[in-house]
Amino acid sequence: MPIDAALALAAEPRPGEICWTPKDVQLYHLGIGAGVPAIDPDELRYTLESRLHVLPSFATVAGSGAPGVISGLSLPGIEVDLAKVLHGGQSLTIHRPIPTAGTATTLGRIAAVHDKGKAAVLVLRTEVADADGPLWTGDSQIFVRGEGGWGGDRGPSTRLEPPAGEPDRVVERPTREDQALLYRLSGDYNPLHADPEFAKLAGFDRPILHGLCTYGITLKAVVDTLLDGDVARVRAYRTRFAGIVHPGETLRIRMWREEGRVRAEVSAVERDDAPVLADTVVEHA
Numbered sequence: 001m002p003i004d005a006a007l008a009l010a011a012e013p014r015p016g017e018i019c020w021t022p023k024d025v026q027l028y029h030l031g032i033g034a035g036v037p038a039i040d041p042d043e044l045r046y047t048l049e050s051r052l053h054v055l056p057s058f059a060t061v062a063g064s065g066a067p068g069v070i071s072g073l074s075l076p077g078i079e080v081d082l083a084k085v086l087h088g089g090q091s092l093t094i095h096r097p098i099p100t101a102g103t104a105t106t107l108g109r110i111a112a113v114h115d116k117g118k119a120a121v122l123v124l125r126t127e128v129a130d131a132d133g134p135l136w137t138g139d140s141q142i143f144v145r146g147e148g149g150w151g152g153d154r155g156p157s158t159r160l161e162p163p164a165g166e167p168d169r170v171v172e173r174p175t176r177e178d179q180a181l182l183y184r185l186s187g188d189y190n191p192l193h194a195d196p197e198f199a200k201l202a203g204f205d206r207p208i209l210h211g212l213c214t215y216g217i218t219l220k221a222v223v224d225t226l227l228d229g230d231v232a233r234v235r236a237y238r239t240r241f242a243g244i245v246h247p248g249e250t251l252r253i254r255m256w257r258e259e260g261r262v263r264a265e266v267s268a269v270e271r272d273d274a275p276v277l278a279d280t281v282v283e284h285a
Helices: 005-010 022-031 041-047 056-060 179-186 196-201 211-226
Strands: 014-020 085-094 102-115 119-130 133-145 169-174 234-241 250-258 261-268 274-284
Touching: 005 102, 022 041, 022 056, 022 179, 022 211, 056 085, 056 133, 056 211, 056 234, 085 211, 102 133, 169 211, 179 211, 211 234, 211 250, 211 261, 211 274
Parallel strands: none
Antiparallel strands: 014 102, 085 133, 085 234, 102 119, 119 133, 169 250, 234 274, 250 261, 261 274
16 A cells, blocks of 8 residues: 555654745735735735735745645655645644744654545644744645555544524635646646646646635635734634635635634635635634
């Protein structure tokens, strides 16, 4: 079996170092659709270096593109075909606001391996700290088709009860036809999002948008709409990737206020509200 669960879980954490600059932050923000309208003061906080703040989901690309996703597939005990890999979910815990430039150390490891029968799910954990202490912890849930069935633990369910009542806010966010090509410049060069032939090998009729791009677009919508534009209020953010997005489609983001958190659901408008993100929670101060 290409996944050796015991070896993967027993492996020592892999240390690394990452660094980023305001240019990296600005590129990421542009890659998730910031800067429209270009002279809007609220958007300039994402695009202009003199006003720059950092959306916490930048943590998913800081320094290396997709820590815990593609890089994690080379950890001991893990040997899989990239065409069988899908990003199943993502969570972030933000220990303090991310600076606009920095250097940090990382520790990456396999935190869990679950047997879902027809697939395996890897939980790839990345812990990041700088000279002042912990910055963030990220968990990527990686779905590997065809690698389950060895009799391992199925793991906990990540499904939540649907939010109660009508959403407090509903916004729509268009994506560009070249959205994936722009977003991948932040470092996630998985060919699934750019190469039509590779996308067909993976079972899609054309390249699809990075799930983490939709993840960033959604967090920005929540921050701008319900958190007064204050990125420092975000404490944690998690989601389950429930469906694909084709670049050029419009995202419909439904938001519910709850005590200390915002629940969200995201769908693709042009495909009759096909689910895109589910079980989405932004915890905030």
